Amino acid sequence: MGGIKSGINLMELREAMQKAGKRNMDNVSEMVALYLGLSHKNMRSKRRDRQLVDARRIVYNIIKSTYGYTLSFIGNHFKKNHATIIHSIRSHNSLMKYDKHYAEQYTRALSFVLSGSSSKDKSIALLQKKHYLENMLETINTQLIENENERKGKKSTNK
Numbered sequence: 001m002g003g004i005k006s007g008i009n010l011m012e013l014r015e016a017m018q019k020a021g022k023r024n025m026d027n028v029s030e031m032v033a034l035y036l037g038l039s040h041k042n043m044r045s046k047r048r049d050r051q052l053v054d055a056r057r058i059v060y061n062i063i064k065s066t067y068g069y070t071l072s073f074i075g076n077h078f079k080k081n082h083a084t085i086i087h088s089i090r091s092h093n094s095l096m097k098y099d100k101h102y103a104e105q106y107t108r109a110l111s112f113v114l115s116g117s118s119s120k121d122k123s124i125a126l127l128q129k130k131h132y133l134e135n136m137l138e139t140i141n142t143q144l145i146e147n148e149n150e151r152k153g154k155k156s157t158n159k
Contacts, residue, residue: 022077024063024067025059025063025067025069025074025077025078028059028062028063028066028113029043029044029059029078031109031112031113032055032058032059032062032109032112032113033055035108035109035112035113036051036055036058036105036109037130037131037134038051038052038055043055043056043059044078054095054102054105056078056088057088057091057092057095058092058105058106058109058110059078060074060078060085060088060089060092061088061089061092061106062109062110062113064085064089066113066114070082071085071086071089092106
């Protein structure tokens with residue numbers, strides 16, 4: 001007896017699941033970057049600014065807790081060693097206990113990622129508008145400082 005032959009190709013199924021996993025991880029990463037006002041490109045870089053390290057830590061923990069992917073799978077996707085992911089998760093657990101700001105960021109980012117699609121779309125639009133306005137404000141402040149410096153420079157040359 002040869003058994004029942006199903007139409008499912010296990011290799012194709014595995015590849016499809018890996019592609020879905022990568023999409024899920026990219027979506028979480030992009031949502032956290034957007035929520036925290038960071039560039040997704042910077043989050044994927046090797047820079048070690050505290051803000052970026054915390055953002056990556058948040059992403060790894062959301063992915064691990066939400067999707068249950070292996071540490072190796074997460075590490076491979078983000079071009080990190082699985083030990084880096086382990087360290088990140090341990091650091092996350094410690095920060096959740098002792099750093100209120102980090103805990104708040106994580107909780108809000110998790111809620112943002114897990115929120116329903118209609119509220120998520122509205123949230124994304126509002127966050128994009130917020131980041132745009134913050135950038136405009138920064139540009140205006142820079143221009144004001146430059147104008148003030150030019151004015152001060154003209155006063156000292158007139159004396």
